[in-house]
Each structure stands twice: as C-alpha cells, then as structure tokens.
Amino acid sequence: TQLLEQSPQFLSIQEGENLTVYCNSSSVFSSLQWYRQEPGEGPVLLVTVVTGGEVKKLKRLTFQFGDARKDSSLHITAAQPGDTGLYLCAGRGNSGYALNFGKGTSLLVTP
Amino acid sequence: KAGVTQTPRYLIKTRGQQVTLSCSPISGHRSVSWYQQTPGQGLQFLFEYFSETQRNKGNFPGRFSGRQFSNSRSEMNVSTLELGDSALYLCASSLSLLYEQYFGPGTRLTVT
Numbered sequence: 001t002q003l004l005e006q007s008p009q010f011l012s013i014q015e016g017e018n019l020t021v022y023c024n025s026s027s028v029f030s031s032l033q034w035y036r037q038e039p040g041e042g043p044v045l046l047v048t049v050v051t052g053g054e055v056k057k058l059k060r061l062t063f064q065f066g067d068a069r070k071d072s073s074l075h076i077t078a079a080q081p082g083d084t085g086l087y088l089c090a091g092r093g094n095s096g097y098a099l100n101f102g103k104g105t106s107l108l109v110t111p
Numbered sequence: 112k113a114g115v116t117q118t119p120r121y122l123i124k125t126r127g128q129q130v131t132l133s134c135s136p137i138s139g140h141r142s143v144s145w146y147q148q149t150p151g152q153g154l155q156f157l158f159e160y161f162s163e164t165q166r167n168k169g170n171f172p173g174r175f176s177g178r179q180f181s182n183s184r185s186e187m188n189v190s191t192l193e194l195g196d197s198a199l200y201l202c203a204s205s206l207s208l209l210y211e212q213y214f215g216p217g218t219r220l221t222v223t
Contacts, residue, residue, distance in 0.1 A: 033211065033212075035214075040216075040217075040219075041216050041217070042115070042201050042203075042214030042215050042216050042217050043154075043201070043214045044214070045211055045212070045213060045214075048211055088153075088154065090154075092209065098156045098159065098167050098169065099144070099156065099212060100156070101146075101153055101154035101155075101156075102153070103152075103153035104153060
C-alpha cells in the first residue's frame with residue numbers, strides 16, 4: 001500500500017483568506033486526484049493530475065503535482081463558506097489498480 | 112446522466128447478522144470499486160470489479176465479499192457483523208480500470 005499523508009489535518013479560517021493543503025508520499029504515482037466530501041455524502045472529484053510539475057486551475061482552486069510525482073498541493077484563494085468540506089487526495093501507483101487515499105484535510109470556512 | 116446510486120442509504124444491524132449493500136454505476140461505466148470510510152482509518156479500499164470479475168482486493172477479512180452482475184451493478188456483503196464494521200460504505204464507478212472514479216452517496220451502516 002502506498003501511503004499518502006495529508007496536512008494539515010484540520011483547518012479553520014475566515015472567509016476571504018487563502019490556504020494551502022498538502023498531500024505527500026514517498027512513493028511515485030502515475031496520477032493523483034483531489035476530491036471534496038461534504039458530511040453524509042460521497043467524495044466529489046475535483047481534478048486529476050498526471051504529469052510531474054503540472055498545474056491545474058479550477059476557478060479559485062489551484063492544484064499542483066510535484067515534479068517527482070510524489071506530492072501535490074491544493075491552494076484556495078479567497079475561501080468561501082461553500083468551500084467547507086473534507087479534501088481528499090488519492091493516488092494510483094505505477095503498477096496497481098487500487099486507488100490509495102489520504103486521510104484528508106477537514107476545512108471549515110466561517111463567514 | 113444519473114450518478115452512482117447506492118441502496119439503502121442507512122442501515123442498522125445487530126452484531127452477528129449479515130448485510131448486503133447495492134450499487135448501481137453510472138450508465139456505461141463497467142468498473143465498480145468499494146471503499147469503507149471511518150473517522151479513524153479514512154477511506155480504505157475493499158475491492159474492485161470489472162466485467163463481473165474481481166480485479167483487485169484490499170486488506171479486509173473474508174467476511175467482506177462482493178460481486179458484479181452483467182449489467183455492471185454490484186453488491187457487497189458483510190457476514191457476521193462486528194461493531195467495528197460500523198462505517199460509511201462507498202461505491203465508485205469508472206468507465207474502466209484505471210479511469211477516474213465517481214462516487215455514490217454511500218450507505219451508512221451502524222452495527223449495534
């Protein structure tokens with residue numbers, strides 16, 4: 001099993017602030033995905049990154065895949081209460097089919 | 112296009128009983144994966160099916176089993192339930208193996 005560590009575990013910020021959450025591993029991943037999960041619901045796919053050094057933007061969210069494809073970050077600009085949720089990263093190794101998940105960063109954005 | 116559906120959404124069972132959960136994938140998706148989510152362990156992979164065959168299996172005891180039907184719908188079964196089996200069970204579908212996975216809302220299982 002290829003472990004993914006996410007930090008911070010919890011984050012509480014005010015509306016309008018910027019934040020970055022991290023997803024790190026000692027293993028190389030062929031692709032990495034970010035999901036957001038709201039209480040009582042399943043994770044919703046936000047983005048998939050596949051190329052080392054790749055940067056993808058989704059409105060106020062910026063995702064980066066590390067050059068060595070072992071880590072990733074998610075940056076949110078001007079956070080809004082609607083961004084509240086559990087952010088999960090998941091990676092698929094070079095040889096396996098299984099998707100390995102980090103334990104997530106729980107984000108709370110207050111008005 | 113309808114998303115992944117899971118039934119039932121909530122379930123309460125007694126220790127020692129067995130339970131069957133159902134998952135209907137997005138139309139056209141042929142791969143279904145199952146995950147267990149708990150506050151302590153996060154999302155843990157149970158198994159993945161493609162073309163009615165189990166292609167990959169996580170590190171769970173044999174009490175956890177699953178199957179996939181010819182229409183790609185999938186079921187998972189947990190026998191001899193234990194208190195520690197209380198969790199949110201998530202199903203995800205994808206076009207094929209290695210493709211992006213889309214999750215259903217989950218089944219909340221409580222074992223008393």
